Amino acid sequence: MDLLSKLNKGLRFGGGASSGTLIHENEQAILDAATQLLNNSATGAQLLNFAAQNGIKMHVLRNKTDIGYVAAESMAYISTPAGQSMPGMRAVIHLAGALRRAQQETIPGLKTPKSALFTPKDQYVTTMLAKDKDVLMTQTVVVYEISKVNGLSEIVDEFAAMGYLSLYKAHQEDMKSQGLE
Amino acid sequence: MGHLILGLMNWQKLDRNETAKIIQRVSSTPDGALFSITTSEATAAHLPFYQGFMLVRLTNYATLPSFTLDFLSDGNSFYLLDGSPDPLQKIAARGALNLNERNVVEYVDFFFKHVTTEEGDIYLIRDVDDMPFMDSLSLDQQLHIRRAHSDIGVAYNRADDSFAVSADLYFAGVLLKATLMVAPDGQIEVTNHSMLMSENTTSGANTGLR
Numbered sequence: 001m002d003l004l005s006k007l008n009k010g011l012r013f014g015g016g017a018s019s020g021t022l023i024h025e026n027e028q029a030i031l032d033a034a035t036q037l038l039n040n041s042a043t044g045a046q047l048l049n050f051a052a053q054n055g056i057k058m059h060v061l062r063n064k065t066d067i068g069y070v071a072a073e074s075m076a077y078i079s080t081p082a083g084q085s086m087p088g089m090r091a092v093i094h095l096a097g098a099l100r101r102a103q104q105e106t107i108p109g110l111k112t113p114k115s116a117l118f119t120p121k122d123q124y125v126t127t128m129l130a131k132d133k134d135v136l137m138t139q140t141v142v143v144y145e146i147s148k149v150n151g152l153s154e155i156v157d158e159f160a161a162m163g164y165l166s167l168y169k170a171h172q173e174d175m176k177s178q179g180l181e
Numbered sequence: 182m183g184h185l186i187l188g189l190m191n192w193q194k195l196d197r198n199e200t201a202k203i204i205q206r207v208s209s210t211p212d213g214a215l216f217s218i219t220t221s222e223a224t225a226a227h228l229p230f231y232q233g234f235m236l237v238r239l240t241n242y243a244t245l246p247s248f249t250l251d252f253l254s255d256g257n258s259f260y261l262l263d264g265s266p267d268p269l270q271k272i273a274a275r276g277a278l279n280l281n282e283r284n285v286v287e288y289v290d291f292f293f294k295h296v297t298t299e300e301g302d303i304y305l306i307r308d309v310d311d312m313p314f315m316d317s318l319s320l321d322q323q324l325h326i327r328r329a330h331s332d333i334g335v336a337y338n339r340a341d342d343s344f345a346v347s348a349d350l351y352f353a354g355v356l357l358k359a360t361l362m363v364a365p366d367g368q369i370e371v372t373n374h375s376m377l378m379s380e381n382t383t384s385g386a387n388t389g390l391r
Contacts, residue, residue, distance in 0.1 A: 004371055007352055010298025013270040013368045022210055022250075022261065059210060062263035064251075064297055069244050077215075077248075081264025081297050 026085050027060040033088035034078075034095045037152075041145035043138065044092070047099040051076065056102050058095065060086070068094030070101040089158040092146070093139050100138040104131055140164065140171045148181065190226040192238070199223065203239060207252060207259045215248070216241045225254075228291065229284040234277045251295065262295045266368070269296070273367040282335050285344045285363055292369055298352075306349040306356070307333065314351075322378070326356065329377045341365075349377065 001009070024030065035058075038044030051058065056074050063079035066086065070076055076098035080086035104110035113119040113127050143159045146152050159168055175181040195203070200223040208216040220243035226236045237252045237259070251262040253272050260268040269292060272278060280288055286305075293303045306312055309330045315323060334347040344363040349356065350371075359374035 003353060003355060003357075004374060006298065006300050007303065007371050010300070010303075011266060011292075011296065011369050011371070013266050013366070022208070022215065057211075061210075061215075062261060062265075064262065064264035064295060067246070067248075069246055069248055075210075082267065083265040084297075084299055 022061050024060040024062045024080060024082065024086075030060045030078075030080070030086045030088075030091050031058055031095075034091035037088055037092040037146060037155075038096060038142070040150045040152075041096075041142045042149075043141045043145055044096055047096060047103065047138075047142075050103050051099055054102075054106075056099065058098075060091075066090060066094060068096075068098035068101075070098055070105075074102075076102050087158065089152070089155040092155070093143060093159060093162070096142040097135045097139050100135050101131070104134065110134055136164070136167065140167050143168060144171055144175070190236075192224040192226045195223040195225055195237075200239075203237065203254075203259070207239065207250070207261070215250075217243070228287075230280055230288040230291070231272065231277050232279050234272055264295070264297045266292075266296050269367055278365075278367050280344060280363065280365070280367070282337055282344070285335055285346060286333055286348075288367065289346055289348070289361060289363065289369060292367075300353040302352075304351040305333075306330065306351060312351060312356075326378060329358070331358070345372075350374075 035048060038048055050056070054074070056076055058076050058078075061077055061079040062082040064081055066078070066080050068076070068078045076095070078086075078091060078094040078098055080091070105112065109127070110131055111127075112131070113124050119127075139159070143155050146155050156165070156168055159165065172181065197218060200221065201218045203223050204214065204216045204218060204221060208214045216239055221239060221241045224238045224240075226238075228234070228236055231253070233255050234253050235255075237254045238249060239252070240247060240249045252259040253262065253268060254260070255277070260271055262268055278288075286307075290305050290307070293305050297303075304312070309315060309323075309327055312326070315326070318326070330349055331347075336345045336347075337343075338345065342365040346361040346363060348359060348361060350359050351357075355376055356378040357374045357376050359371050362370045362372050364370075
């Protein structure tokens, strides 16, 4: 398909994908693909075990942006545009991030501060930065494990498209220097 | 032409009662509500091309990261802007779309900000300095783009009540000059284009594409 056809396909009315709910029409297929991939990573499998043991529900919402987040300790969401099938490689990265954010609530030092109003500013900022860094590092490890252990290099391309190729390579170098690759 | 820039829209914060009503209407999922009144904020903005519908933004500051959903609403119905063109089609089908030569560019900009494709977002280039990757280009490349860039043009076609918008777009790693046909029902079709710069000449740029 040429550029113009791809462009017009995305703009065309009449897809009819939008439903009356917030839930994505392909939720089950997206979650099935993402959890299957996540199980191929030791870190990912541990996150899924955590979710199962703690009753954390996973959902896919319709939204313009691809993102993973936690709305409450027991709800992990990823989102993707309606009418599109979120690639499994992308879904697994966001799902790993969302589940890790849920898991952080059980980890001292990574639990979300109650409120910026009642927490010293420095402490609040330090904790929030640590949480973001921890999520990103978890995603990097999951991408590395899925890529190396299972030979699925497409997930590295997806991580690179998110802007994290250098982080992936740094982790890869770490593994090499430790004789783990 | 004095176009309103959507990023500078006049957002108005809604009061707690109004926010609570919206949350009750829109945020339910099978496992609970996505937004709570204590941690969420609702804002609304007027859109010049819609009559009776406003853009409503609901943000939950308690989620990590904070989470936002945008809707088009007349106060009773809420259409989630979900990245597909469907909500815009539905609003137009209700007779709320009122396009003219003064607001059609705003509509195109709004459309591209809220509809995405499998290949990523489409950027309407109104100002070359606001292009997503401009800073990462060489000075020669920046000069090339500035010379090739032209202001957005609008022509009305009385025969079918459509508009032809000529503009520069950035899509899928390509900067292109295109004509966008905007039908009376709000559907947009790109009818012709010429390439100004491709991904190969912008290597290393953070294009923001997925």
